[in-house]
Amino acid sequence: MLSVIKRNPVSVVLALLLHGLILFFLIFGVDWSNPGKPATPKANVVQAHTVDAKQLNQTKEKEKAAEREKQRLREQEQKRKQAEQKKRKQQLEQKRVAKEKAEKKRQEAEVKRQAQLKKERQAKEAKRKAETKRKAEMEAKRKAEIERKQKAEREAKRKAEAKRKAAAEAKRKAEAEAAARAERERALQEQMAAEQNSREIDRYVAVIKQQVERSWLKPGQGSEDLSCVVQVRLIPGGDVVPGGVSIIRSSGNAAFDRSVESAVYKAAPLPVPSGLLFESFRTLKLNFKPSK
Amino acid sequence: MSTDLTITHLILNASPVVQFVIALLVFASVSSWSMIFDRMRVLKRAVRAADEFEGRFWSGGDLAELYRQIERETDDESGMASIFRAGFREFARLRTKGHKDPMAMVQGAQRSMRVSLNREVDRLEHHLSTLATIGSTSPYVGLFGTVWGIMNSFTALGNVKQATLALVAPGIAEALIATAIGLFAAIPAVVAYNRYSNDVERLNNRYDDFVEEFATILQRQAVT
Numbered sequence: 001m002l003s004v005i006k007r008n009p010v011s012v013v014l015a016l017l018l019h020g021l022i023l024f025f026l027i028f029g030v031d032w033s034n035p036g037k038p039a040t041p042k043a044n045v046v047q048a049h050t051v052d053a054k055q056l057n058q059t060k061e062k063e064k065a066a067e068r069e070k071q072r073l074r075e076q077e078q079k080r081k082q083a084e085q086k087k088r089k090q091q092l093e094q095k096r097v098a099k100e101k102a103e104k105k106r107q108e109a110e111v112k113r114q115a116q117l118k119k120e121r122q123a124k125e126a127k128r129k130a131e132t133k134r135k136a137e138m139e140a141k142r143k144a145e146i147e148r149k150q151k152a153e154r155e156a157k158r159k160a161e162a163k164r165k166a167a168a169e170a171k172r173k174a175e176a177e178a179a180a181r182a183e184r185e186r187a188l189q190e191q192m193a194a195e196q197n198s199r200e201i202d203r204y205v206a207v208i209k210q211q212v213e214r215s216w217l218k219p220g221q222g223s224e225d226l227s228c229v230v231q232v233r234l235i236p237g238g239d240v241v242p243g244g245v246s247i248i249r250s251s252g253n254a255a256f257d258r259s260v261e262s263a264v265y266k267a268a269p270l271p272v273p274s275g276l277l278f279e280s281f282r283t284l285k286l287n288f289k290p291s292k
Numbered sequence: 293m294s295t296d297l298t299i300t301h302l303i304l305n306a307s308p309v310v311q312f313v314i315a316l317l318v319f320a321s322v323s324s325w326s327m328i329f330d331r332m333r334v335l336k337r338a339v340r341a342a343d344e345f346e347g348r349f350w351s352g353g354d355l356a357e358l359y360r361q362i363e364r365e366t367d368d369e370s371g372m373a374s375i376f377r378a379g380f381r382e383f384a385r386l387r388t389k390g391h392k393d394p395m396a397m398v399q400g401a402q403r404s405m406r407v408s409l410n411r412e413v414d415r416l417e418h419h420l421s422t423l424a425t426i427g428s429t430s431p432y433v434g435l436f437g438t439v440w441g442i443m444n445s446f447t448a449l450g451n452v453k454q455a456t457l458a459l460v461a462p463g464i465a466e467a468l469i470a471t472a473i474g475l476f477a478a479i480p481a482v483v484a485y486n487r488y489s490n491d492v493e494r495l496n497n498r499y500d501d502f503v504e505e506f507a508t509i510l511q512r513q514a515v516t
Contacts, residue, residue, distance in 0.1 A: 001323045004330050004419065011329030015322050026299050 200273065201280050208270045209286060216263035218290050219255045226251040227289040230260050234281050238269035248285065260288050302466040307444050313437030313470050317430055321477035324426045327419040328484045335491050338371045338416060342498055345372040349502075355380065355509070371412055371495070372502055378408035379503070383510050394514030402507045409499045416492045420485060427482035434474020441467025 005012050228251035233244030245264045247257050264286075272281045303314060348358060349372075359380045362373050382404035386397045445463025449455055 001326070001422075004323070004326050008326075008330045008333065011333065012322075012326040014329045015325030018325055019318070019322055 197277060197280070200277060204271065204273055204277075204281070205284070205286075208267075208272070208284070209288075211270060212263050212267040212286065213288075215266040216288075217259055219253070219259050224290055226253055226256050227287060228257055228260055229285055229287050230257075230264060232264055232270075232284045232286060234270065234272060234284060236272070236274065236278055238272040240265060240268040240270070299469065302462070302469055305462070306466045306469070307441060310437045310441045310467060310470055313433055313440070314473055317434055317437075317470065317473040317477050320426050320430050320433075321473070321480075324423055324477060324481040324484070327423055328480065331419060331423075331484070331488050335416065335488060335495070338495055339491075341371045341373065342495065345376070346502070349376065355513075356384075359384075372499060374412060375405050375408045375499060375503060376506065379405035379506055379510065383514075387514075394511060397514045398507055398511040401510050402503065405503045405506065409496075409503055412499060413492065413496050416495060417489075420488055420492065423481045423485040423488070427478050427485050430474045430477040430481070431471070432474070434471040434477075437470025437474070438467040441470065 228247055229249040231246050231248050233241040235241055245261050247261070250257055272278055303311070306314070359377065362377050365373075379401045383397060383401040386400050442464055445460050445467065448463065449460055452459065
């Protein structure tokens with residue numbers, strides 16, 4: 001660097017100049033973006049020039065004449081204006097009168113219209129009233145009709161109900177009667193059947209007794225006035241259930257009791273009826289008494 | 293902190309380290325530009341002198357006459373002229389000393405020309421290395437300034453609860469100026485370095501060629 005300065009100072013100066021320039025642009029270049037101040041307005045400049053007196057007078061005369069002329073013109077103008085104004089006023093007045101007339105007419109028409117309207121309204125009102133009356137009457141009629149109908153209906157219903165009830169009652173009575181009769185008949189029949197059954201049972205019991213007595217070895221002497229009741233359990237077909245023989249009422253003599261027991265076993269199968277009647281023989285009570 | 297972000301304001305508000313870096317870079321920029329202008333002049337002059345001398349040399353005049361003329365022009369002996377003078381002087385001296393071997397005379401002259409050529413090239417290349425240094429290092433220097441500035445600005449940011457852009461932006465902006473200036477110094481330096489080293493190379497080649505040609509001529513003279 002030093003050698004450059006010594007040997008060639010111009011280049012150093014150039015370099016410094018360049019940097020200075022760049023710096024300048026950097027610093028002031030930033031401000032360029034701001035808008036510049038507006039220029040101050042220029043002062044008004046008076047234009048002056050010389051004039052001579054004669055000319056001035058002449059010009060004054062001229063000006064005066066011009067002024068007079070102007071005055072005249074102005075007066076004329078004023079007159080014209082006044083006339084015009086008058087005319088305008090008159091016109092305005094006419095217009096006003098016409099307007100008032102029109103207004104009056106309009107008002108009258110309005111009143112008429114109002115009256116008409118009122119009439120119409122009244123007519124309408126009356127009509128409306130009549131209508132409502134008619135409607136109310138109709139309504140009442142309709143209601144009465146409905147009521148009547150309902151009443152009739154109710155009556156009919158009630159009657160029908162009574163009829164139905166009576167019929168039902170009669171039916172019930174008849175049924176009850178029939179039932180009672182049937183019951184009676186059935187009872188009778190039952191009684192008859194029972195009677196028949198018992199007869200039948202008695203017959204069978206007698207046969208069974210006979211069969212048992214046939215196989216009964218009576219214990220001999222001293223047992224003539226003894227008796228015992230034995231219960232036997234049977235199965236359909238007449239066989240005795242094993243162990244199904246029991247003494248209900250003992251005779252007091254054990255040998256007699258045992259003999260009866262063995263006789264029952266020996267006599268099996270006992271002659272029993274089949275079917276419904278057997279039910280009476282499932283448990284059979286037999287009273288033994290050595291008859292002979 | 294003010295929000296004025298003009299460049300002067302930023303530079304004046306920067307931390308001392310950044311300011312120092314900026315000053316260094318400005319100095320580097322100024323010196324690099326000085327060297328650029330200096331080299332521009334020197335190289336231009338060298339090229340012009342080379343052209344002029346080649347014209348004179350190949351005009352077909354007497355070499356001794358040419359030598360005398362050049363001796364008389366005692367301004368700074370630049371470029372080819374000084375090479376020619378060194379070679380011719382050595383050749384003449386050897387001849388007057390009574391050397392009979394033409395090869396030895398030519399070789400002596402060639403050596404002396406080579407020395408002169410080296411000196412010339414060295415003179416032309418002077419400062420180019422400095423340009424290269426500025427070109428390669430000033431971005432780093434600028435970056436250093438920037439990093440330092442941003443570091444400071446973030447340290448300041450750590451002390452506040454609410455970080456706003458307005459708080460960091462000025463610091464970063466002033467830090468970035470250092471990089472900008474570094475690049476500003478580096479770019480012209482690199483461009484100029486490439487340009488001038490190329491120019492010097494070409495001049496060097498021309499000198500080389502001239503040395504060879506002149507040696508050939510001297511050899512011819514020595515043999516006859």
